[in-house]
Amino acid sequence: MPGFTRGLDFFGPFAFVGLSQVRESALFSGIPITDRLKVEERACGVWVVDTRTGQTVAFLRFESGVQEVFAVQVLPGLRYPEILTDESEVVASAFLLPDAALADVPAAVS
Numbered sequence: 001m002p003g004f005t006r007g008l009d010f011f012g013p014f015a016f017v018g019l020s021q022v023r024e025s026a027l028f029s030g031i032p033i034t035d036r037l038k039v040e041e042r043a044c045g046v047w048v049v050d051t052r053t054g055q056t057v058a059f060l061r062f063e064s065g066v067q068e069v070f071a072v073q074v075l076p077g078l079r080y081p082e083i084l085t086d087e088s089e090v091v092a093s094a095f096l097l098p099d100a101a102l103a104d105v106p107a108a109v110s
Contacts, residue, residue: 018069
């Protein structure tokens, strides 16, 4: 696959594989994909692989604005899912719980 695989979900015989563009950094230096693919050949998006044949049957490539995919989730029955941006009203009412605050959450709840 033309990217760093991150995220995987299955639906029927299909694997949905998230790909991130591999960055040149000390962390990723020396791994085979950085040696095999030039920076401009590395892709970010979601590839669909038929698990029966191993063949790629579809893909969604992000050409700009997105360089990393962290998770993939198939949403059966949804035809028009949306990606939330910072401008979304929903984001304005959401919050993040810092990792340090998780220490205060009882084990039975987390």
